Structure formats: structure tokens, C-alpha cells
Amino acid sequence: MSTLTKQNLFEGFLETSFAGFEKTREEGKASFLKQGLPTLKSEEYKFTAIAKKLEQSISSFQNAKPFEVNAEEVKAGIPEGFDGTVLVFANGHLIPDLAIQAENLAFSKLSEKPETAIGSIAKANKDPFAALNQSSFDEGVFLQIPKKEVVEKPILLLSFNKANEGQLIQPRVWIEAGDFAEVTFITHNINKSEEPYFVNKVVEIKGGVNSQIRYYRVQNEGKNAIEVSNIETNLLQDSRFTSVNISLSGEMVRNNLSLNLLGSNSEGNMYGIYLLNGKTHVDNHTNVDHTIPHAESNELYKGILADQSRGVFNGKIFVRQDAQKTNAFQQNNNILLSEDAIVNTKPQLEIWADDVKCSHGCTTGQLDEEALFYLQARGIDKTQAKGLLLFAFAGEVLEHIQDESFKNYCIDLVQERLGSKF
Known part of the structure; x- marks a missing residue:
């Protein structure tokens, strides 16, 4: 994308004044301007022309403000049979007054978190959209599970998006589970607008020693929405993280999910489904970094694509030189229901250690006619x-x-x- 187009899209928006985190915001802005928006020449975005899509859909950006959500809307948005804590967001902003059963969870505005933490896990220089969020998120939320706290009931992060054309929604969430803590988070979006808007989300997750974190997500944006999410997790010794992501809708969706295994006997699990029709485009990029011996990762993503939809899967597993006794598995399977549906899949392994068990693979095909x-x-x-x-x-x-x-x-x-x- 040309420098002029980049200015038209974001540089005016970046001049907007946001409260707090001045140094962090300046670092994010500098990193974004240095990286620029990715084009198809960028290796990480070679199958996803998101800069072109943004330019076609949105002429300029404005910050999306929160809007009123009533208790009846919240009740209707909660999955049937759900029993647990509910936190409600409107255009990425936490609405504390609508929280339900939040006694087992410490939550506050991100402004109460030390500035040095922001961007310490999801680093701005790794992705231009992470940098954009760091430079200009309006207000984030800090969710903390205390040491040794076992939260038996799940925590639902219920997000209502209602943006006008050209509005930018930038949720930012910091999740911290203390040593020996256990918790389940569910992220569910309710779309209330058919206008083209852009969601640019960053979630940083810190898992303490022997912690267990489960993070489930249903992605069902409006058919004209563009979404990028950067979710990154640091796991310490004996900790476990499990992610399940279900992608159903959106004009163009990019999911970046990264796990950093920083302690022995840590375990990262990443599972996903993308069920696509129409002209929906979903790009799943995953990254698992094994830095220490005796750690394990498991990854399974499956796609079913119809009509003129397009899916992308790029999964990377890094095994560092010191990460002996690593056990890593990765698989991507796809079914194409239309001659016009396309999937680009690229599982990758980079191994510098010699005593490991690692495997990866991918398949793409049609339905089994004999079984049918x-x-x-x-x-x-x-x-x-x-x-x-x-x-x-x-x-x-x-x-x-x-x-x-x-x-x-x-x-x-x-x-x-x-x-x-x-």
C-alpha cells in the first residue's frame, strides 16, 4: 500500500488524543508507521489482501464509542444454559454496571495496570495491527485470577458491536492467572450493525506456575466487518493453555494466535474450526514457540468452505536449541464444497534441537461419496x-x-x- 493511502486511512486517526500510556502509545505509533500496512508482498499476509480490503471498504477511520446496552439485550445474548460470570462490552468498552456474578474475578480498567506490562507479551513490532492497537486503544480491561483461585464457573466476555461505517473498534484485554489458578473464558460477539467497520483486537494472557487457562471464542461478525485479532500467551512451568476458536462470519478475518512456552512441563493446545460461505475470508495464523525442555503443544484446525469463500492456515512451530524433549503436533484438514472455494495451507516446523517428537501435516479434499x-x-x-x-x-x-x-x-x-x- 502506498504511503498516501496509509495516511488517508490511519494517520489522521493516530493524531486523536487518547488518555494515559503516553510512552507506550508513542512506541506503538512509531512501530506501526515503520511497518506500514501489510501487502501481498508481505510474507505473513501473502494470501490476505487486508490493506486493499480496508481501502475499498472504509475511506477513513473514527474511534467507535460505547453505546447503551440494556439488561434484556444481555440476557438474550447469553447462551442458553450458561451459568457463570458475565462481563459486557459495547464497541470494546467494558460496561461494569451490567456485570453478572463477578464475585470470583478481579476486573478493572487497564489504566490501573503498570504501563510496562502493555505490549510486553503481544509486542508491537511483531504485527502492524498489534502496533496500531497499542498506539490508539481507547480503554482496555484488566482481568486477574488470584493465586490458587479455582474459578469453577466460566467467565463470559459478551461483546456487542454497533459501529457505523468507518468506525474502528479496538478492544484490549489483559488476562492474568496467578500460580495454581484455574479459569475458563468464553468470548462471544453480538453484531448489531451491517455497516463496514474494523475490529482490531489485542489480548495478552499470562499464565502463572501450574495455572490452567481455557479460552473459547465464537467469531460471528457482520458480513461487512473486517477483523484482526492478536492473542498471545506466556506460559510458565507446569501451566496449561487451551484455545478453541470457531469462525463463522465476517467479510475478512485475520486471527493471530501465539503461545510462548517458557517453563518446563508447560502445555499449549490450539483448536479451531472455520465454516465459511459466501465470500467470507478467514486467515488463521498460529505460532508456538518452544523455548524450554519438556514442553508439549497440540494443534488441530479444520475448515469447511462453500461458495466463493477462502480460508488460509499458516501454523508455525519453533523448537529452540535448548528445548530438548519437546513434543509438538500440528494438523490442518479442509473440505471444499464448491469449485470456487479456495484454501491455502502451510504448516511449518523449525527445529534446532535434536531430541524431539514433532509432526505436522495438512489435507484438502471433498466429501466421501461412498459414505454419503x-x-x-x-x-x-x-x-x-x-x-x-x-x-x-x-x-x-x-x-x-x-x-x-x-x-x-x-x-x-x-x-x-x-x-x-x-
């Missing part, structure tokens, strides 16, 4: 038979959701999309 015929021969019509086979393919990922009410909610969403619901 078998189901039809037993009285199941073709549409339902097709849906059953697709759900069996996708269901392996859903099994990694431990909260039963949210798992059932996701099963209903996936079955409805795939036509497998009787």
Missing part, C-alpha cells in the same frame, strides 16, 4: 446425510470444549450452519 451413498441407502436424505458427515468432521474440535452449556451452544451453531440438525 451409504447414509442415503439407509433412508437419510442427501442434505441431512451431507450435514451429518460434515458435522462428524468438525465435531472433533468441539470435543475440546469442557463447559457443557457452551459446547451445546456451539454444537447447535455448527449443526445449523451445516444443515445436520434434525
